[in-house]
Amino acid sequence: MTRMMAIVEREMRKFFRSPTLMMVSMMLPLVQLVILGNAFGGKIVGAKVGVVDYDHGSQALKVHEAFNAVAANIRTFTTTEYPNEQKAREDVRTGKLDAAVIIPRQYSRRVLAGDSPQIGLVVDNTDLTTSGGIEAEMQSLVDALNAPAIQPKVVQQIALEIVELYPYVEYMKYLLAGSISLAMYVAVMIGGGMLYIDDKARGVHEGYLVTPITKFELVLGLNLAGTIKAVMSGISLTVIGSLLAGLGSIFHPETDLLLLLLIVSTSIAFNGMMFLMMVRVEDPLVPRAMFGVLNTLLFFPSGAISPVKGFPPWLRAIAVVDPFTYAVHGFKAILLKDGGLDAIWMDLLFLFGFGIATLLIATPLFKRSL
Amino acid sequence: MNAGKPAMAISVENIVKRYGDFTAVDGITFHVNDGEIFGLLGPNGAGKSTLIRMMTTLTPATSGRAVVGGHDVAREPDAVRRTIGVIPQALTSDIDLTVEENLSIYAKLYEVPKAERERNINDLLEAVDLTKWRGAQTKTLSGGMRRRLEIARGLVHNPRIFFLDEPTTGLDPVSRVAVWEMLNHLKNTRSLTILLTTHYMDEADRLCDRIAIVDHGKLVALDSPMALKASVPGTNVVEAQFAQESAEWPARLKQLSGVTSVESQSAGMYRLLTSDGSLTTTQLVEMAVSSGNTLKSLSVQNTTLDDVFVHFTGRQLRDEQVKALGFVMPPRPGMQP
Numbered sequence: 001m002t003r004m005m006a007i008v009e010r011e012m013r014k015f016f017r018s019p020t021l022m023m024v025s026m027m028l029p030l031v032q033l034v035i036l037g038n039a040f041g042g043k044i045v046g047a048k049v050g051v052v053d054y055d056h057g058s059q060a061l062k063v064h065e066a067f068n069a070v071a072a073n074i075r076t077f078t079t080t081e082y083p084n085e086q087k088a089r090e091d092v093r094t095g096k097l098d099a100a101v102i103i104p105r106q107y108s109r110r111v112l113a114g115d116s117p118q119i120g121l122v123v124d125n126t127d128l129t130t131s132g133g134i135e136a137e138m139q140s141l142v143d144a145l146n147a148p149a150i151q152p153k154v155v156q157q158i159a160l161e162i163v164e165l166y167p168y169v170e171y172m173k174y175l176l177a178g179s180i181s182l183a184m185y186v187a188v189m190i191g192g193g194m195l196y197i198d199d200k201a202r203g204v205h206e207g208y209l210v211t212p213i214t215k216f217e218l219v220l221g222l223n224l225a226g227t228i229k230a231v232m233s234g235i236s237l238t239v240i241g242s243l244l245a246g247l248g249s250i251f252h253p254e255t256d257l258l259l260l261l262l263i264v265s266t267s268i269a270f271n272g273m274m275f276l277m278m279v280r281v282e283d284p285l286v287p288r289a290m291f292g293v294l295n296t297l298l299f300f301p302s303g304a305i306s307p308v309k310g311f312p313p314w315l316r317a318i319a320v321v322d323p324f325t326y327a328v329h330g331f332k333a334i335l336l337k338d339g340g341l342d343a344i345w346m347d348l349l350f351l352f353g354f355g356i357a358t359l360l361i362a363t364p365l366f367k368r369s370l
Numbered sequence: 371m372n373a374g375k376p377a378m379a380i381s382v383e384n385i386v387k388r389y390g391d392f393t394a395v396d397g398i399t400f401h402v403n404d405g406e407i408f409g410l411l412g413p414n415g416a417g418k419s420t421l422i423r424m425m426t427t428l429t430p431a432t433s434g435r436a437v438v439g440g441h442d443v444a445r446e447p448d449a450v451r452r453t454i455g456v457i458p459q460a461l462t463s464d465i466d467l468t469v470e471e472n473l474s475i476y477a478k479l480y481e482v483p484k485a486e487r488e489r490n491i492n493d494l495l496e497a498v499d500l501t502k503w504r505g506a507q508t509k510t511l512s513g514g515m516r517r518r519l520e521i522a523r524g525l526v527h528n529p530r531i532f533f534l535d536e537p538t539t540g541l542d543p544v545s546r547v548a549v550w551e552m553l554n555h556l557k558n559t560r561s562l563t564i565l566l567t568t569h570y571m572d573e574a575d576r577l578c579d580r581i582a583i584v585d586h587g588k589l590v591a592l593d594s595p596m597a598l599k600a601s602v603p604g605t606n607v608v609e610a611q612f613a614q615e616s617a618e619w620p621a622r623l624k625q626l627s628g629v630t631s632v633e634s635q636s637a638g639m640y641r642l643l644t645s646d647g648s649l650t651t652t653q654l655v656e657m658a659v660s661s662g663n664t665l666k667s668l669s670v671q672n673t674t675l676d677d678v679f680v681h682f683t684g685r686q687l688r689d690e691q692v693k694a695l696g697f698v699m700p701p702r703p704g705m706q707p
Contacts, residue, residue: 006476006478010471203459206458207458369429
């Protein structure tokens with residue numbers, strides 16, 4: 001026990017003497033949270049829409065009024081008058097406009113006659129996000145124009161009533177679970193991967209191997225130290241990330257306890273996985289080279305960025321064995337849904353089991369000699 | 371144990387280490403007595419470090435046997451580890467930790483009780499003259515100070531036998547001498563047996579009670595420095611450099627009184643082994659004058675371990691070092707092509 005704790009003490013002293021290293025291991029996930037959180041999932045604002053009005057009638061005026069209301073309120077788009085469809089289409093093609101609305105001749109007459117009036121919408125569908133945003137806004141605008149002035153007593157259309165269990169979740173909050181997991185992964189990659197191999201290359205391990213420390217004590221000491229570093233990183237990111245994303249759930253003691261359990265189990269799983277991958281590596285360049293590949297291989301299939309249900313089967317198969325998946329699911333369940341232990345016990349079970357299993361495989365592979 | 375025979379600290383018998391087809395250590399046998407400083411001398415790649423790694427449980431031997439402190443290395447590795455202190459070739463103390471923290475963590479790895487740990491650390495810091503640096507981060511120390519810290523670290527659990535792999539490599543001459551004095555002092559005050567590897571002949575000569583010369587994984591000679599030097603025919607080395615080179619010189623030099631061997635070096639330089647340095651020198655000067663040649667330099671010295679190495683291996687140790695480092699000696703000013 002004393003010998004194992006000596007390894008932990010050495011690793012932790014070294015860690016605290018390198019505050020830059022601690023900052024760096026948290027910086028990437030924080031930057032990702034702030035940049036990606038704000039870059040994706042936001043509502044489209046200020047798109048440019050050209051309007052070609054061949055009608056100039058009373059009903060066309062209603063359409064113009066609706067556009068002005070959008071520009072003044074939710075500001076999804078602003079409109080510019082165009083003299084003809086050809087010019088408007090050309091400007092959409094060259095990127096000067098995001099979309100163009102064509103109000104055809106006889107539009108007002110056909111509206112008043114109930115003769116299936118149509119409004120044309122030309123969109124740049126190479127940008128699905130912007131075109132989707134404009135299409136949705138246009139659709140709601142058309143629905144509003146279609147609504148009868150006086151509601152009938154019997155509603156004949158079937159409506160779907162959607163009940164959202166939680167308030168609107170901004171993308172930054174959605175991303176927070178992935179960022180916390182990523183911070184722990186980076187801490188394990190640096191603290192448990194790179195430093196471990198660097199120590200091997202510098203001969204520090206040779207120094208350990210000539211002492212009476214057992215293989216088990218050495219493996220446990222190194223992994224305990226790596227787990228503590230990842231836990232510290234996880235706690236820091238949970239607190240900072242929750243505050244940045246505006247999540248107040250971290251102020252409930254019961255939630256904190258579950259988060260701590262999740263952070264510890266994730267740290268054990270990540271550390272075990274990293275130790276298994278690095279146990280026979282000697283070249284300090286290997287973990288550096290693996291960093292990017294592993295990041296892509298483990299982080300993206302986890303559902304941190306987009307839902308696992310949208311993946312092809314082979315990517316889903318990776319997600320099933322990827323500890324990131326369970327960490328991300330667990331953090332989302334606690335931070336976004338206040339799910340409680342019922343929502344995360346499977347995640348905890350997998351993460352603890354994965355960590356123990358990888359350590360059990362890695363221990364016999366660890367060489368007690370050079 | 372036989373009466374009058376010194377107790378044995380290390381016994382290595384016919385030890386072999388192979389890496390695939392390459393034999394790094396080829397059937398070496400030697401014994402180290404209690405309280406002795408024993409040196410393994412040889413060029414880089416001779417097998418010294420592999421040998422020390424086998425004795426310190428770091429590398430398993432392919433065949434043969436090593437007994438250290440009365441314990442078989444293969445069968446009782448933990449008992450061996452408790453008996454020995456080891457300083458590897460590289461400086462491996464943690465540069466982010468302080469001097470005291472480095473020592474304390476190693477003492478804990480050996481489970482030294484707290485009171486004893488503190489006492490040992492204080493004594494060792496005093497012995498290696500690092501007391502006032504105990505709170506300094508290791509990265510702030512000079513190379514010599516870091517080597518002294520490594521020495522203290524290897525002794526923090528009071529081992530009986532101390533292994534040092536090239537303890538002064540990379541140190542300046544002043545630091546090297548300081549390390550030699552420190553090792554001698556520690557050996558005497560702590561009743562240590564020391565086994566060190568080195569490729570410095572002066573280090574082996576000054577420090578070791580006995581020396582084993584290792585070359586290409588084999589033991590080529592083993593004795594005290596004095597006895598090894600005495601085993602080389604000739605007791606003096608005369609080095610002479612002539613202004614003009616001549617093909618006759620080697621044969622004429624061989625005829626001088628007491629000369630046992632003549633080695634022609636570059637740029638008119640000759641190295642003679644002789645049993646009578648003063649007589650050979652006198653005759654050599656007379657010969658140069660009579661033949662109208664000029665002596666550019668002349669020196670007489672006692673036989674060195676380099677001569678011993680040449681005698682047993684046919685090569686110079688310093689040449690081996692240069693080859694091992696891939697280093698080409700630049701021409702000296704005035705040297706003839």
